[in-house]
Amino acid sequence: MFNSNTSFHRRSEAALVWGLRAIALVSGAIVLLIVFFLVWEAIPVLQQVGAFRFFTDASWHPASNEFNLTPMLVGTLLVMTIAVLIATPLGILSAVFCQYYAPPRIAQFYRRLIELLAGIPSVVYGFWGLVVLVPLIGRLHPPGPSLLAGTLILSLMILPTIALVADASFTNVSPDYLKGCAALGLGRWAMIQNVVFPTARAGLITGVILETGRAIGETMAVLMVSGNVVQVPKSLFDPVRTLTANIALEMAYAVDQHRSALFVSGVVLMLIIGMLVAIAEVLNRGHLYD
Amino acid sequence: MTRKMTTPQAFRALPFRSSEGIATLGIWAVVVLVSGTLFWLLADIFWHGIGQVSWNFLTTEPLNAGREGGIAPILVSTGLIVGVCMAVSIPLGVGTAILLAEFTANESWLGRFVRLSLDTLAGVPSIVFGLFGNAFFCKTLGFGFSILSGGLTLACMVLPILIRSTQEGLRAVPEDYRRSAAALGITRTATLWELLLPAAMPGLMVGLLLGIGRAISETAALIFTSGYVDRMPESIWDSGRALSVHIFDLAMNISGGESNAYGSALILVTTLVMINSTVSWLAERFRKSRILVV
Known part of the structure; x- marks a missing residue:
């Protein structure tokens, strides 16, 4: 029993x-x-x-058998690079503010704000960009929907990612270092620049990688504000189409080879993301999300 | 790092006072810029949206391609999509989290494989989920453009979030609980059901809410899995338009749809703000209760 x-x-x-x-x-x-x-x-x-014609064809007209993805690839890389260049300093300085400059209450409030920013859906960012930002840019330099609008909206969207990761990695800087700096009579910014940034470097790089991933994958907001003309933009005010926007715009009516070509751009996106995840995994020895 | 700290000339180059002043000024400027932009966005949505929102708006069908009328069928479709998503992802996610946290060594091949693939899944762009959902659920499994396809696609998407929070919740349960239970001769199954899961409940709830938040804010994965149809869905086999897709469609494809898009955006943002505040409230409570336990 x-x-x-x-x-x-x-x-x-x-x-x-x-x-x-x-x-x-x-x-x-x-x-x-x-x-x-x-x-x-x-x-x-x-x-x-064949894979080569995705880079060598005259243009992107899948219906008439032309499959040049280069403008979209360049568009994605341009939008991503500029957005990361804008968002990274803003995000890191936001985290510095929370950790070392703000009184505790304000720091807590500002953290909530950043979390709120992270929680707003991309379609709302896109909508706001479309009705507020695009007309403003249009007044400055027509037509309005442009590379500039896309990067500004995108940098706003990826800023919380880098800010929250940087904030977390600053928390891990040993307080002994900070006490040592205080004992040496260093100013706050001197301490942050020479001690905090080098110590937290791995965390900051991870943050940049994560925000880059978000920037590449973002679809709706960029689609709504950047004009979507298939071309390599010559200035910040030219419209641009990204890989993700291309999929979202054409998937609805794509058939046969066209549909298949959109899946090729999906594969390209997955390859880029896979590379980023691999770099992040190596940097963090497999503890990316732990 | 130590090189920089100990080399005197690294500091000599800095003109001391002025660089400190500039840095402080710069940082406050960044904070004002970021919070100013956020307030601008929220105020704009609220200001233009509040005039649209009424009981009527929530309970009537959209008319004239959404330019007039309400959003009732869209709310129902959104609810159904999120429901399908959660019904599938909760058992999968909680089961996986339990295995990873309680029944697998960190170094086992299964644990490593699942962890790595979840890390990758968390980075997959939403539009790629959309492509996958369209190819797998709509085409291969033959569900077509339906709420079911959309919900299943979203389930794949929220899985990493759900698993991570549940795992955190389980990890926060003190090791003593498990040892005491083992010493009393309680089976691990009973320990799990009676002790660990109740104790990990806040983590699970946080994951659940974050998952719902992610699901209702998603657009790109839904446009070609659950579709555009704005009629009242009769079952999960019908196509249904989610709230975020509705905003997208009104803003991009319907001229004169702006005011109703504002109204829908206000509803969406308000729901998300409520979800996020509940999450931070729960997380705070969770943190405090842990301090009491330990």
């Missing part, structure tokens, strides 16, 4: 563990499934057209 009871428990526990393992495998397999389906749908056009 007693024996059978224990073995029953043991069996039920084994069943639980195997059940959990099956569930975890399903969760883990989703990424593989995503990659599989992207590649599966991308293969037809890659076989019929």
